[in-house]
Amino acid sequence: MTTTSTEGAPLIYRKDLGKTLAESTWNIPNTNADGLPAIAPSEEQKYLFDNQGWIIIPGVLDADDTAEMREFCYRLKQEPNSIPAIDRSPIGGPLQKLCDHPLILGFMNEFVSHPPYASPECYGFRMESTHLDIRDKGAGGFGPHNGSGMMRLPGDTHLYNCYPGKAHSGLTCIVWELNPVEVGDGGTLFVSGSHKSTFSAPASLQQPDSPLWQTYACPAGSLLIFSEATTHSGTPWTNQSRERVPIFSRYNSICSKWHRWEPHPELLASMPPKRQTLFRPVYCEGNVI
Ligand SMILES: [Fe+2]
Incomplete structure (x- = not known):
């Protein structure tokens, strides 16, 4: 038996006897619950995410969707009782389709899914939490955390694990930025590469203006993805004329869950069957639909 990766094919060991998991045997879903084809990360996006621990994909949502979703977010914050209880969360109403957006499916297939736990009708990963955190000037605080994944x-x-030709992100955060973010406004800060760091973080990281911190600018409707293993921090929002409107959602392996959150049971029951698999119980044995 050969155990070397050939021509860049990922080298992954199966559960039993040191046998490898050939890519040709993977049966991952290539369409989402709405029938839209998964959008796999480009070679550059894969490389950058593995290299930095985070990526920004600008301008994913069109202006109409972004406006409708932002308006729903403000209703969630300001007049939640105007929304039926089952939709009163960041996966309700027009936001539900973000759960398995084609870019989310493509990214999770690559970095979070375990192929034996996926099928064309069943995602190989879970969605485990979501929250909305609209910030006006002064909201949000600096608090570096995580690293050394x-x-x-x-x-x-x-x-965060790396194998020849394959990387795996455990707890993974995605942020839908529904308003523009400029550098200096107060978007999330990252220490690129810290998801693989061996050494303890230097004391200088405790300064928000340390050059070790990196961040992004993006238009409304952009998608930020980061490994929770990457050292990151919030920072106070500084823009007086525009609030930050981010939805933070976490994804994970089907055998692992960090957050204490569950979708509304009636909303879950009303979802298309494939989307429901995002929220299936947290275990492996026989847990493929
Ligand atoms: Fe965090």
């Missing part, structure tokens, strides 16, 4: 014991899902 390759040093985590199983059980601490803030992990």
